[in-house]
Amino acid sequence: MNQANPKAVVLVSGGLDSATVLAMAQAQGFDCFALSLNYNQRSTSELDAARLVAATAVQHQVLDIDLSKFGGSALTDTTIAVPEDEPGGIPITYVPARNTVFLSLALAWAEVLGALDVFIGVNAVDYSGYPDCRPEFINAYTEMANLATKAGVEGQKLTVHTPLIDLTKAEIIKQGSALGVDYSQTVSCYQADDQGRACGKCDSCRIRRQGFLDAGVADPTRYV
Amino acid sequence: MNQANPKAVVLVSGGLDSATVLAMAQAQGFDCFALSLNYNQRSTSELDAARLVAATAVQHQVLDIDLSKFGGSALTDTTIAVPEDEPGGIPITYVPARNTVFLSLALAWAEVLGALDVFIGVNAVDYSGYPDCRPEFINAYTEMANLATKAGVEGQKLTVHTPLIDLTKAEIIKQGSALGVDYSQTVSCYQADDQGRACGKCDSCRIRRQGFLDAGVADPTRYV
Numbered sequence: 001m002n003q004a005n006p007k008a009v010v011l012v013s014g015g016l017d018s019a020t021v022l023a024m025a026q027a028q029g030f031d032c033f034a035l036s037l038n039y040n041q042r043s044t045s046e047l048d049a050a051r052l053v054a055a056t057a058v059q060h061q062v063l064d065i066d067l068s069k070f071g072g073s074a075l076t077d078t079t080i081a082v083p084e085d086e087p088g089g090i091p092i093t094y095v096p097a098r099n100t101v102f103l104s105l106a107l108a109w110a111e112v113l114g115a116l117d118v119f120i121g122v123n124a125v126d127y128s129g130y131p132d133c134r135p136e137f138i139n140a141y142t143e144m145a146n147l148a149t150k151a152g153v154e155g156q157k158l159t160v161h162t163p164l165i166d167l168t169k170a171e172i173i174k175q176g177s178a179l180g181v182d183y184s185q186t187v188s189c190y191q192a193d194d195q196g197r198a199c200g201k202c203d204s205c206r207i208r209r210q211g212f213l214d215a216g217v218a219d220p221t222r223y224v
Numbered sequence: 225m226n227q228a229n230p231k232a233v234v235l236v237s238g239g240l241d242s243a244t245v246l247a248m249a250q251a252q253g254f255d256c257f258a259l260s261l262n263y264n265q266r267s268t269s270e271l272d273a274a275r276l277v278a279a280t281a282v283q284h285q286v287l288d289i290d291l292s293k294f295g296g297s298a299l300t301d302t303t304i305a306v307p308e309d310e311p312g313g314i315p316i317t318y319v320p321a322r323n324t325v326f327l328s329l330a331l332a333w334a335e336v337l338g339a340l341d342v343f344i345g346v347n348a349v350d351y352s353g354y355p356d357c358r359p360e361f362i363n364a365y366t367e368m369a370n371l372a373t374k375a376g377v378e379g380q381k382l383t384v385h386t387p388l389i390d391l392t393k394a395e396i397i398k399q400g401s402a403l404g405v406d407y408s409q410t411v412s413c414y415q416a417d418d419q420g421r422a423c424g425k426c427d428s429c430r431i432r433r434q435g436f437l438d439a440g441v442a443d444p445t446r447y448v
Contacts (some may be wrong), residue, residue, distance in 0.1 A: 065289045065329075070336045096335035097328060100372045104321060104328040105289075111320035112294045137371040144364035148324045153355045 005031040007115035008161075009106045010057070012036050014049030015188045016208060017121035017164055020176035022053060024163045025119045027179055033113060034060040035106055039098075040068035045196035049187040063105060070096065099132035103141055103160065110158070111149050119161045125168050138162050169211030177217050184220035197224045229255040231339035232385075233330045234281065236260050238273030239412045240432060241345035241388055244400035246277060248387045249343045251403055257337060258284040259330055263322075264292035269420035273411040287329060294320065323356035327365055327384065334382070335373050343385045349392050362386050393435030401441050408444035421448045 008030035012018045025032050034054035038047055047062060054060035099122060106118045122133040131137065142160045146152035164172050176183065188208045189198035198205050200223040212219035232254035236242045249256050258278035262271055271286060278284035323346060330342045346357040355361065366384045370376035388396050400407065412432045413422035422429050424447040436443035 061293055063290065063293060066287065067332060069285055069287060070333045096374075097332035097372055100369070101325075101328045101332055104325045108291060108321035108325055109294045131374060131377040132372045134371070137368070140364070140368035140371045144361070144368045145324070147358070147361040147364045148321055148356045150320075150355060 005029055006117060007031050007033060007058075007110075007113050008117035008119055009033050009035055009110045009113065009115050010119040011102050011106055011121070012050050012054045012057070012060070013121070014046040014051075014053060014186060015121070015204075016169075016176070016183055016186045016211075017123060017172060017188075018050075019053045019181050019183065019186045020172050020179070021119050021121040021161075021163060022057065023176055023179040023181045025117075025161070026056065030117060030119075032057045032119075033109065033115065035102075035109055036060070036062045037102055037105065038062055038064045039101075040066050045192045045194055046187050049185055049196060052185040061109070065101070065105075067096075067098070067101070097132065099130075099137070100141070103145075107145050107149065107158070111151065114151075116151060116156055116158050117161060118158065119163070121164050122162050123164045123169075123172070124166065135162070135165055138165070168214070169207055170214035173211050173215040173217050177215070182220075184222075188221075193224055195222075197222045199224060229253055230341060231255045231257060231282075231334075231337050232341035232343055233257050233259055233334045233337065233339055234343040235326050235330055235345070236274050236278045236281070236284070237345070238270040238275075238277060238410060239345070239428075240393075240400070240407055240410045240435075241347060241396060241412075242274075243277045243405050243407065243410045244396050244403070245343050245345040245385075245387060246281065247400055247403040247405045249341075249385070250280065254341060254343075256281045256343075257333065257339065259326075259333055260284070260286045261326055261329065262286055262288045263325075264290050269416045269418055270411050273409055273420060276409040285333070289325070289329075291320075291322070291325070321356065323354075323361070324365070327369075331369050331373065331382070335375065338375075340375060340380055340382050341385060342382065343387070345388050346386050347388045347393075347396070348390065357389075359386070359389055362389070392438070393431055394438035397435050397439040397441050401439070406444075408446075412445075417448055419446075421446045423448060 008025050010022050010025050010032045012022055012034040034057035036050040110118055124134055138160055145158050187196045188204045190202040190204050191199050198221050232249050234246050234249050234256045236246055236258040258281035260274040334342055348358055362384055369382050411420045412428045414426040414428050415423050422445050
């Protein structure tokens, strides 16, 4: 590890997207500090995947935060079923303010580390209707973050990197494969079993499977 | 409880300021949902105070989030001493990105509740140099929040209320006293003992004590 490298905090969920983002940040020369959130998501195999994916980071922290106390999403509220076919609009799998919460925790850690760079794998193409995956949200977040922190007050500039924001799932997979990402480690399914096997039916599974097909890359996903 | 009242999420720390904010929100006719964060702050008597203060709310949630994992502040890192006299600039008692994190969690709960109002007791007068207590931060936060959420996307407008932002500590105490706030329940000290008794020496204690003096209100604080 070269001490002269700039530090970055990278949000790593254990999914395909954030695994790609971590590889991209490392390829750009950042010393990466991976942050995963245990927010009582239905699929805990996502966190097992995050631990595998983040093994190449300088440090990996898993922070517990029980968003299921608030309820309101099929991903944290076990009384709401994960639908196999989403109607239009904002889907029920949307976790309220999730990216806002995650970026805020990344910002807190970045501030302690003296890092001015935060990476998040949001995507506006396949974003499934989540409001907090749009570029205008990220821009507003960055502006706010630069007013919130010591670094911002002292005239330094924090950047929220969203290298996937304009990529299709197939493009993400192609770029990640070129960087050597091992997608067999990753779990995207909203309801993966405890061995990390995907349902193959939910929104996230369908988008992922199609992505491998479109990219012409063999799909290493283990399905139930 | 009148079901027609609008709902608000109120951040309640157990301190003097947020107790006043809760009373103000209730006086404005909101059904208040109080949110406290257990972020491994040094003084756990703050949370005991929050439970007393929030007893008048419709619901009170205490969310655990271990910010001490990140370190970097005298309020969460036990290896950093709380200073008795702060030098200029941003103090060591600043918790990195705290208000950003707290507001984000309030936003998440507000979204689930269908609340469009969040209250926070930030104060720009006695703000002790914290960047995330400034009006420009709150404005940028509100703008971001309205892009982050379902409500915002659907054209509703979230408001972050900061009724204390331009008040001196004495004015806060006068207004809270008029609303019947019982300040003996509150704990402001950065290092209160486990009976909630204040040190009388830290920055927060000195500002509070002076506030009661300036307001001409008897100080009910229990000191060690």
